[in-house]
Every structure is written in C-alpha cells, then in structure tokens.
Amino acid sequence: MTVATAPGKAILFGEHAVVYGRPAIAVPVAEVQARAEVEDAPAGAGITIVARDLGRTIHLRHVKPGDREALALARTVRNALERLGHRSEPDLHITISSSVPIGRGLGSGAAVATALVRALTAHLGGYLTSREISDLVYQTEILHHGTPSGIDNTVIAFGKPIFFVKGQRDDVFWPGRPFWLVIGDTGVSSPTREVVADVRRGWEADPVGYEAHFDAIAAIVEDARRAIIDGNLPALGRLMDDNQRELEAIGVSSPELETLIGAAREAGALGAKLSGAGRGGNMIALVEDDTRGQVRLALMAAGARNVIVTRVS
Ligand code: PMV
Numbered sequence: 001m002t003v004a005t006a007p008g009k010a011i012l013f014g015e016h017a018v019v020y021g022r023p024a025i026a027v028p029v030a031e032v033q034a035r036a037e038v039e040d041a042p043a044g045a046g047i048t049i050v051a052r053d054l055g056r057t058i059h060l061r062h063v064k065p066g067d068r069e070a071l072a073l074a075r076t077v078r079n080a081l082e083r084l085g086h087r088s089e090p091d092l093h094i095t096i097s098s099s100v101p102i103g104r105g106l107g108s109g110a111a112v113a114t115a116l117v118r119a120l121t122a123h124l125g126g127y128l129t130s131r132e133i134s135d136l137v138y139q140t141e142i143l144h145h146g147t148p149s150g151i152d153n154t155v156i157a158f159g160k161p162i163f164f165v166k167g168q169r170d171d172v173f174w175p176g177r178p179f180w181l182v183i184g185d186t187g188v189s190s191p192t193r194e195v196v197a198d199v200r201r202g203w204e205a206d207p208v209g210y211e212a213h214f215d216a217i218a219a220i221v222e223d224a225r226r227a228i229i230d231g232n233l234p235a236l237g238r239l240m241d242d243n244q245r246e247l248e249a250i251g252v253s254s255p256e257l258e259t260l261i262g263a264a265r266e267a268g269a270l271g272a273k274l275s276g277a278g279r280g281g282n283m284i285a286l287v288e289d290d291t292r293g294q295v296r297l298a299l300m301a302a303g304a305r306n307v308i309v310t311r312v313s
Contacts, residue, residue: 105276188280237270
C-alpha cells in the first residue's frame with residue numbers, strides 16, 4: 001500500500017483580487033491534512049475510490065455525468081494516469097480521508113487532489129515535480145471552482161509560503177522571522193464558486209470601483225511580502241487589517257467573520273482578516289508568542305466552530 005498526504009492552506013493576502021491578475025500570498029497549514037492510500041485491486045476490478053469523509057464508494061467506470069464530487073475525483077485520477085503514461089486503467093483500490101474542512105477556504109479540494117496524485121505517482125513508480133502535480137491539480141480545481149486563480153493547488157503542491165500571480169509567478173519565499181497564525185472557523189459553509197461569481201457581478205456593474213479596490217489590495221500584498229521577508233510583524237498585522245477593509249468593500253465579508261476578527265483584535269492580535277472566498281469559512285489573525293493562547297480562547301468564546309494555531313516559517 002502507498003500512502004501520501006497534503007496540507008491545507010490559508011491565503012494571507014490578496015484573495016479575489018488574485019482572480020483579476022493581482023498578486024496574493026498563501027501559506028500551507030500542516031495542522032490539517034488530506035491523505036490518500038493506494039493499493040492493488042484484483043484483476044479486472046478497475047479503480048474504486050472510497051471517499052471516507054463523503055461517505056461514498058465511487059467506481060470510476062460508473063460515474064454519472066451530473067455527479068460533480070465523483071467527477072472531480074475521477075478526473076484527477078485519469079489525468080494523473082495519463083500524465084504518468086498509463087494508457088489503460090490499472091486495477092486499484094484508493095482510500096481518501098481528510099481533516100481539511102470542506103468549503104471553509106482551507107483548500108480541501110486541492111489538498112485531496114494533491115494527496116491523490118502523489119499517492120498514485122508513488123504507487124505506480126512514477127515521478128512528478130511539484131509544479132507538474134500543481135498543474136494536474138489545477139485541472140481538478142477548475143471542476144470545483146470554475147475559474148480558479150491556481151493559488152490553492154500551487155501552495156499545497158509546493159508546501160511552502162508562496163507569492164503568486166496567476167499565470168506569471170509562483171515564488172516560494174522564506175519569512176525573515178517565523179510567525180504564528182490563529183485560524184478561526186465561522187462554521188458557515190461558503191462555496192467559493194458562488195462568492196467568486198458575486199464578485200464578478202459586482203465588477204461588471206462597477207468596473208472602475210472594483211479595479212480600484214483590486215489595485216489597493218495589490219499594493220497591500222507587495223508591502224506584506226516586504227514585511228514578511230523583513231520579519232516586521234506589527235506592519236504585517238496592520239496590512240491584514242487594511243486588506244480586510246478592502247474585502248469588506250467588495251462585499252465578501254460577513255457578520256460572523258467580523259465578530260471573530262473583532263474578538264481576535266481585542267484579545268491582542270496584531271491584525272486579522274477573512275481568508276479565502278469569504279462570506280463564511282475562516283478568518284486568520286496574526287499573533288505573537290505570548291498572545292496566541294489568549295487569541296485562541298477569545299475566538300472560541302466568540303463562537304468559533306474550530307480554531308487552528310499554525311506556525312509559518
Ligand atoms: O478556495 P478558497 O475559499 O480559499 O478561495 C480561493 C480564493 C479566491 O481568490 C477567492 C479564488 C481563487 O481562485 O483564487
């Protein structure tokens with residue numbers, strides 16, 4: 001049996017604007033993981049995927065056209081097999097499980113697909129670079145999101161902090177000083193596809209206004225990269241607050257997110273913002289060594305469904 005894993009991710013800066021060609025910064029979150037196990041199946045069995053979290057067993061040969069979940073997994077497997085040079089379908093039993101919450105902006109779909117591609121590659125004795133894996137997973141992301149920027153598959157496949165510009169740059173970079181993030185879950189599921197479509201409608205109705213917000217976000221992201229490289233955490237916190245204001249202006253925040261963001265700031269976070277598509281999902285707060293415990297408790301008290309503390313280095 002061959003096992004592979006992949007981490008979740010959090011977008012630190014630049015979500016939504018990244019869809020419109022502006023830069024964004026994302027980091028892997030190792031505290032949540034997707035895991036795939038691949039083993040040989042009896043001859044003629046074809047490929048079966050047991051998706052534990054979905055409570056489903058999927059036979060690749062019998063996937064129905066409208067079944068998006070199953071299609072995404074089938075597409076991932078078939079693309080990987082093709083990339084690895086397998087013309088015919090091998091007989092495989094695949095089990096997938098994941099602690100990355102679904103629909104909360106932590107990259108669950110990309111994490112599952114990355115673990116799956118890694119496990120298949122290793123099991124079949126192939127070799128793919130991180131970039132090749134990222135490109136394959138991007139094909140799956142298209143099924144989940146419609147018009148993904150590609151930031152999720154990139155940060156998850158590389159497993160390092162990245163500075164990303166759609167179709168142009170995916171630079172791995174290293175913080176000058178490690179820092180801590182507290183990630184609070186509103187408990188509200190928010191399909192990325194819908195929020196991205198709403199932003200598109202807003203942009204179509206008011207292109208000049210939205211472009212100005214995206215430009216403001218781009219400037220924040222550039223400053224944030226500098227602050228991360230310099231290890232200037234107070235500046236980084238302020239930039240998170242600035243980015244949150246822009247996200248509120250384009251209509252992707254929510255009362256639940258703002259309650260958690262306010263609680264984190266009051267408890268001593270250096271800055272806080274929503275992360276990912278918004279409307280629900282997770283928020284992130286930048287904390288120092290001596291405030292991470294109290295920010296975590298404040299988020300729980302303010303109603304967070306779950307809180308993750310992660311170190312970015
Ligand atoms: O998958 P999420 O919820 O982290 O959102 C992705 C971030 C967006 O910028 C909103 C969309 C994208 O494709 O980059």
